[in-house]
Amino acid sequence: MKKTLLSTAQKVAVALSLLSCALMPLSAISLDGVMNEALAHDSTLADSRSKLEIAKNNLFKSASLFGTNLSFSGSLSQKAATASSTGSSTAAGGSSGNSASSTSSSSANALKKSVSANLAIPLAKWLSLGVTGTTDASTTSGSVSLSLIPFAKVDTSAEAAWNKALVDAQSAIRNTLLSARKEYRAVLTAQTEVAWRQAVVQTSKNDLSRIQYLVELGKERSSKEITIYSTLISAQSDLDTAQTNLSTAIQNLSLRTGLAESALTDFDALTIVDGRTLVDENLWVESSADMVNAKANLDAAKQSKNSSTTLPDLSVGADVSNTLDWSVTAKVSFSPDLIFQKASSTASENLAMQERSYANTERSVRTAWLNQQNAVVKAQTNYENANRFVESSELSYTETDLQLQKGEASQADLDLANGNLLSAKYQLQKAIESLENARDQLDATWQVSMKP
Amino acid sequence: MNTIVNKWFRVIKTHPLRNILLILTTAIGTGALGLSMQTTARLDRLVQSTTGGSDRRIVIANAEIGVNGDLSWTRPFQFSAEDSAIFTSDVKGIKSVAIVNQMPMEQIKVNNKYWKPSSVLGTDNFYADVMGLKILSGSFFSAADVTSKEKVMVISERAAKTLFGDVSSAAGQIIAVDNGFRMPPQRATTGTQAGGTQAGGAQAQSGTALAGGRGANAFQQMSSWSNYKIVGVYSDPTRFEADNYGIADYITPYTSLLPTGMNFTMPVRMFAARISGTTVKNIESAIRTDLETSAGTKIKVTAWEGSPDSPGVSTIEKARQSLNDLSLVTSGLGFLILIIAAFGIVSGLLVDAADRAKEMAVKRAIGMTVARGTFELCLRSMALAGAGGIIGLLLATSLSVPMREILVPYLTALGIGSTDLTSRIFEIRTLLAPIAALSLAFVFSLLPAAKAAASSIVSGLKE
Numbered sequence: 001m002k003k004t005l006l007s008t009a010q011k012v013a014v015a016l017s018l019l020s021c022a023l024m025p026l027s028a029i030s031l032d033g034v035m036n037e038a039l040a041h042d043s044t045l046a047d048s049r050s051k052l053e054i055a056k057n058n059l060f061k062s063a064s065l066f067g068t069n070l071s072f073s074g075s076l077s078q079k080a081a082t083a084s085s086t087g088s089s090t091a092a093g094g095s096s097g098n099s100a101s102s103t104s105s106s107s108a109n110a111l112k113k114s115v116s117a118n119l120a121i122p123l124a125k126w127l128s129l130g131v132t133g134t135t136d137a138s139t140t141s142g143s144v145s146l147s148l149i150p151f152a153k154v155d156t157s158a159e160a161a162w163n164k165a166l167v168d169a170q171s172a173i174r175n176t177l178l179s180a181r182k183e184y185r186a187v188l189t190a191q192t193e194v195a196w197r198q199a200v201v202q203t204s205k206n207d208l209s210r211i212q213y214l215v216e217l218g219k220e221r222s223s224k225e226i227t228i229y230s231t232l233i234s235a236q237s238d239l240d241t242a243q244t245n246l247s248t249a250i251q252n253l254s255l256r257t258g259l260a261e262s263a264l265t266d267f268d269a270l271t272i273v274d275g276r277t278l279v280d281e282n283l284w285v286e287s288s289a290d291m292v293n294a295k296a297n298l299d300a301a302k303q304s305k306n307s308s309t310t311l312p313d314l315s316v317g318a319d320v321s322n323t324l325d326w327s328v329t330a331k332v333s334f335s336p337d338l339i340f341q342k343a344s345s346t347a348s349e350n351l352a353m354q355e356r357s358y359a360n361t362e363r364s365v366r367t368a369w370l371n372q373q374n375a376v377v378k379a380q381t382n383y384e385n386a387n388r389f390v391e392s393s394e395l396s397y398t399e400t401d402l403q404l405q406k407g408e409a410s411q412a413d414l415d416l417a418n419g420n421l422l423s424a425k426y427q428l429q430k431a432i433e434s435l436e437n438a439r440d441q442l443d444a445t446w447q448v449s450m451k452p
Numbered sequence: 453m454n455t456i457v458n459k460w461f462r463v464i465k466t467h468p469l470r471n472i473l474l475i476l477t478t479a480i481g482t483g484a485l486g487l488s489m490q491t492t493a494r495l496d497r498l499v500q501s502t503t504g505g506s507d508r509r510i511v512i513a514n515a516e517i518g519v520n521g522d523l524s525w526t527r528p529f530q531f532s533a534e535d536s537a538i539f540t541s542d543v544k545g546i547k548s549v550a551i552v553n554q555m556p557m558e559q560i561k562v563n564n565k566y567w568k569p570s571s572v573l574g575t576d577n578f579y580a581d582v583m584g585l586k587i588l589s590g591s592f593f594s595a596a597d598v599t600s601k602e603k604v605m606v607i608s609e610r611a612a613k614t615l616f617g618d619v620s621s622a623a624g625q626i627i628a629v630d631n632g633f634r635m636p637p638q639r640a641t642t643g644t645q646a647g648g649t650q651a652g653g654a655q656a657q658s659g660t661a662l663a664g665g666r667g668a669n670a671f672q673q674m675s676s677w678s679n680y681k682i683v684g685v686y687s688d689p690t691r692f693e694a695d696n697y698g699i700a701d702y703i704t705p706y707t708s709l710l711p712t713g714m715n716f717t718m719p720v721r722m723f724a725a726r727i728s729g730t731t732v733k734n735i736e737s738a739i740r741t742d743l744e745t746s747a748g749t750k751i752k753v754t755a756w757e758g759s760p761d762s763p764g765v766s767t768i769e770k771a772r773q774s775l776n777d778l779s780l781v782t783s784g785l786g787f788l789i790l791i792i793a794a795f796g797i798v799s800g801l802l803v804d805a806a807d808r809a810k811e812m813a814v815k816r817a818i819g820m821t822v823a824r825g826t827f828e829l830c831l832r833s834m835a836l837a838g839a840g841g842i843i844g845l846l847l848a849t850s851l852s853v854p855m856r857e858i859l860v861p862y863l864t865a866l867g868i869g870s871t872d873l874t875s876r877i878f879e880i881r882t883l884l885a886p887i888a889a890l891s892l893a894f895v896f897s898l899l900p901a902a903k904a905a906a907s908s909i910v911s912g913l914k915e
Contacts, residue, residue: 032908039910048818049818169818445913448817
């Protein structure tokens with residue numbers, strides 16, 4: 001039955017997938033659509049989510065109260081001799097968890113039953129409460145105990161792990177988004193390149209055909225034909241490379257978004273996004289995942305240093321029974337490190353390392369910001385040049401077209417102008433890709449930062 | 453706990469001015485609803501105490517109401533003392549029945565002081581059940597007292613305080629009662645004996661002195677004085693209740709007028725009854741049918757809710773309706789204000805959702821579900837509503853006393869005295885106001901929050 005259900009579900013999923021694939025070409029794929037799909041399907045991000053969930057679970061488990069433990073124990077005993085006794089004890093959870101139950105009797109052959117329950121509640125790392133109750137057929141006894149450990153070390157590793165997982169998850173979101181945007185643009189650029197290379201191949205084929213005709217007429221030498229043939233082979237090779245690049249880009253995008261490759265054919269045109277808010281240096285540093293992690297490590301090292309001084313182990317306990325019997329116990333123990341303070345020394349060294357690491361990270365992050373700024377400036381210059389190149393190529397193509405109509409230029413000249421124009425467009429596309437990729441890095445929109 | 457408080461402060465700090473205004477709006481709405489709840493609780497208690505809540509206390513008379521509003525009695529009376537038991541067992545809706553008779557009582561004397569009794573009633577041992585009287589001291593007189601025509605009396609708390617200073621010392625005291633019966637003296641020449649040895653010499657002397665007059669006819673008529681023993685003191689009902697149901701300050705067995713040895717059955721012409729789950733008219737019809745079936749003749753029966761002294765007049769129904777209307781209006785107004793406040797909270801939520809679009813988008817990208825996002829946004833609204841609710845609750849509690857004073861003129865117009873309106877600093881029902889604020893905030897926020905939480909992640913990140 002389960003198998004049938006699964007099978008039906010799979011069929012429905014496949015049908016929906018096919019349907020979506022069939023419908024997909026009807027509308028062009030937008031950049032936002034690609035990003036949404038990437039967020040939903042990117043495996044790296046999914047891993048980050050899982051790690052975050054694990055860290056969250058660990059954080060929850062690390063809470064003092066999670067150590068609460070309730071245990072029950074029961075015993076049956078029978079004496080063979082004139083006097084006997086049985087006892088059972090259990091200790092569970094928390095520093096104060098203890099329980100004991102015992103029955104005794106002087107009469108032989110009497111079956112004794114006893115049940116005991118123990119509840120240990122660690123209220124904090126330094127304070128825990130224990131409740132114990134025991135009952136047999138005739139008596140019930142119980143006690144409440146409180147245990148205090150003033151110098152108990154607080155374990156913040158789960159919290160630190162949660163913070164790190166959160167930062168990593170945010171970083172993964174940013175990487176996913178920027179990668180998806182980059183791959184989307186890469187596909188568009190590759191498509192443009194393929195169009196250009198196809199035009200170059202076509203031009204070379206036309207040239208070859210024309211030269212072959214002239215060679216037959218004896219108006220051109222065969223060496224020219226060889227040269228053109230070589231050009232054709234080279235153009236074909238470039239086209240193959242471009243097609244491979246396009247295929248790779250589509251595969252990457254498909255892998256990132258979970259969309260079928262066949263669906264990744266029609267895209268919105270790539271444009272320059274106006275009105276972007278680019279981050280300044282301080283915001284760049286503040287939202288850098290590396291910096292956040294370095295800061296967290298530094299804070300942890302500082303905290304560790306502050307609490308690393310070895311102190312005497314001191315514990316105080318108080319116990320009150322149902323018969324109002326009470327006891328108070330205190331225990332103090334000393335370790336050699338109380339004198340040598342090696343743990344403190346180690347923590348100091350760790351702190352020094354983290355401080356250096358933090359300074360280095362800050363330097364590299366600031367350098368990255370400068371590099372990114374330079375990359376944007378360069379990409380902007382390239383874009384402007386490419387734009388001018390396209391404008392010139394378009395002019396050149398128009399002029400050549402007019403000359404062809406007047407008989408002052410040949411079809412070969414027009415093909416060449418067309419090739420140049422497509423090349424310019426490819427260069428422009430590439431410049432746009434570089435510029436947008438560089439600006440994406442600095443765009444405040446994609447600076448994913450959230451307080452835990 | 454610390455985490456919750458910190459989160460709460462973080463909510464406030466995001467837009468302090470806007471959030472404080474929202475909290476104040478909610479506080480006013482909650483305060484208004486709290487006050488109305490408080491008022492409703494008081495009024496409900498007033499309705500409960502003055503009109504018996506869902507129970508009704510009616511008078512059943514062996515008469516018809518004439519055109520002038522007076523009762524036209526049937527003579528001889530067709531009711532009997534046994535009818536009370538028959539009504540209780542046969543007529544559906546009647547919980548208990550007591551015989552009521554008007555008792556003559558011209559004056560009373562306590563510790564050599566004469567008093568004019570405010571109101572007197574003769575009845576039987578069921579009257580306390582019918583009227584729901586709470587006995588503070590002693591007990592209500594028994595069936596045996598009624599049968600044996602004992603001269604015992606149950607008095608009200610205020611009568612006890614007036615006559616004896618306090619309630620506790622009243623039980624067991626003797627009140628000399630002048631029933632107003634005038635009888636010829638046994639020996640007109642002496643003039644020293646009162647009307648019967650039972651009254652005692654002192655009373656007789658006084659009675660003679662009081663009623664004897666002057667001149668030749670000075671001792672031709674003598675007052676009929678009797679000693680009544682106080683067996684119980686009952687807690688004062690509200691004045692409204694006492695006036696409208698004719699609950700007298702002095703209640704005696706209706707047979708006590710007769711001398712103990714006299715073999716005479718007191719006529720019965722009226723009953724007081726406590727009914728539940730039916731109408732007065734139904735009871736009237738049922739009793740008439742029951743009596744006519746058993747007697748085989750036409751029986752005059754009239755029943756009304758109110759006092760034996762005011763036949764057919766029921767101000768209680770009007771008061772009950774007015775109090776219920778007042779409760780409804782105050783609750784409705786408070787609720788309306790709270791709904792307006794809830795709209796404010798929702799508008800705040802929308803702004804908040806827009807402000808937090810990026811944060812929500814990031815959270816959703818790292819695995820938060822739409823339901824969780826919706827809950828988180830709603831929680832923010834509820835934090836504001838909760839703060840407003842607590843302030844509103846404090847506001848309502850602090851305005852408890854002034855609100856009571858505001859109500860008094862309205863109640864006076866209904867014939868209810870200010871003392872009838874009980875006052876408590878804190879009414880449990882007031883807690884409904886912050887609960888309503890929280891619920892409204894949650895319900896009103898749910899859809900906008902769900903819409904905001906379900907929006908596209910990328911669109912959210914672009915905000």
